[in-house]
Amino acid sequence: MAIHQESTSNHAKYQNQPAKICDLQSVDFSRLLSQEPEEVDKLLRCCKEIGFFYLDLRGIDGRMMLEDEQELLQVMRGFFSATAVEKNEIGLPCQAHGFEPVGTHAGVVENTMDGYEILKVSRDEVSAGSPVLPSIIKKDIRVFEEFIASSNIITKTMLACLSNALNLKGADRFEASHRNDHKSNTTLAMFRYVPTNLSENCVGHQKHTDIGSLTLLFSEQWGLQVMSPGTTSWEFVAPRPGHAVINVGDSLRFASGHVLQSCIHQVVPMDVAEDRYSIAYFLRPESEKKYKDSEGRWISASQWHDEKYEVFKRPHVEQVKDSILTGGMESGTKVA
Ligand SMILES: O=C(O)CCC(=O)C(=O)O
Ligand SMILES: [Fe+2]
Numbered sequence: 001m002a003i004h005q006e007s008t009s010n011h012a013k014y015q016n017q018p019a020k021i022c023d024l025q026s027v028d029f030s031r032l033l034s035q036e037p038e039e040v041d042k043l044l045r046c047c048k049e050i051g052f053f054y055l056d057l058r059g060i061d062g063r064m065m066l067e068d069e070q071e072l073l074q075v076m077r078g079f080f081s082a083t084a085v086e087k088n089e090i091g092l093p094c095q096a097h098g099f100e101p102v103g104t105h106a107g108v109v110e111n112t113m114d115g116y117e118i119l120k121v122s123r124d125e126v127s128a129g130s131p132v133l134p135s136i137i138k139k140d141i142r143v144f145e146e147f148i149a150s151s152n153i154i155t156k157t158m159l160a161c162l163s164n165a166l167n168l169k170g171a172d173r174f175e176a177s178h179r180n181d182h183k184s185n186t187t188l189a190m191f192r193y194v195p196t197n198l199s200e201n202c203v204g205h206q207k208h209t210d211i212g213s214l215t216l217l218f219s220e221q222w223g224l225q226v227m228s229p230g231t232t233s234w235e236f237v238a239p240r241p242g243h244a245v246i247n248v249g250d251s252l253r254f255a256s257g258h259v260l261q262s263c264i265h266q267v268v269p270m271d272v273a274e275d276r277y278s279i280a281y282f283l284r285p286e287s288e289k290k291y292k293d294s295e296g297r298w299i300s301a302s303q304w305h306d307e308k309y310e311v312f313k314r315p316h317v318e319q320v321k322d323s324i325l326t327g328g329m330e331s332g333t334k335v336a
Pocket of ligand 1: 205210217219224265266267278279280
């Protein structure tokens with residue numbers, strides 16, 4: 001509680017506004033694993049009402065993921081402290097793998113660029129035993145592999161629970177379009193936000209909804225904010241030890257007939273004195289999977305992925321011209 005209050009006032013100091021904290025529900029992973037009806041119902045409610053929730057990983061089934069997270073954080077600290085040349089050895093030849101420096105996408109404030117650098121590892125490539133990575137990080141492939149394997153089990157357990165809760169059968173079940181041996185854009189993304197404040201040129205992570213199906217997110221530090229469906233104000237997601245933050249992405253929202261919510265979120269700088277590390281496992285559907293998007297078009301998962309990354313790079317004035325950045329969530333229409 002003490003940490004919570006201190007961080008809140010820290011934020012108010014930098015932002016000059018009262019910091020509101022989002023009252024997110026917590027879902028227990030161990031109970032989902034055994035398909036306990038009450039927990040599965042709670043999961044469905046979270047995904048329908050806001051699309052953001054905590055996942056409690058402190059039980060025996062989730063603790064290994066928490067260990068994987070700590071090991072990955074060590075690897076990230078080593079990587080991000082390397083020279084720009086070492087980190088940028090392969091650049092980001094495609095969205096699946098590589099490194100991108102600060103300032104590649106639009107930032108959280110109008111007319112700024114983003115304030116993070118990012119390392120990406122493709123699940124398909126790790127699964128095939130041939131990830132494309134900068135040389136300095138190749139020794140850490142085992143750490144990526146373990147993190148990805150744990151994340152895969154956890155996110156697919158949630159997909160199975162959601163399919164059950166929505167009474168989906170056969171090919172309509174969400175897992176049926178997330179088969180491991182079918183190509184997808186599923187990616188592990190590691191972020192380092194540089195210490196900045198809101199008046200600098202490269203700051204935070206712009207508002208958006210996630211592209212894919214489910215995002216498993218870890219950060220021990222403040223900065224993540226959500227805008228609940230049907231509202232227009234930002235609330236902080238408090239870091240919670242022993243928990244991941246899960247959010248529904250556009251692809252799962254579309255696959256559910258827009259019943260599940262892919263909530264708008266962003267990252268603002270909280271502490272101008274320290275780096276912020278976060279880890280996101282983006283579970284995405286098979287590339288060929290088709291659904292109706294926020295503009296009413298039939299589109300494949302890979303096409304939505306590619307178009308959305310193009311929009312992330314555009315200046316803010318261009319981004320507002322269609323609904324791609326926020327997946328159609330900004331209209332405020334909440335499907336209950
Ligand atoms: O860094 C974070 O906490 C969130 C990152 C995020 O929302 C994203 O990359 O989609
Ligand atoms: Fe996101």
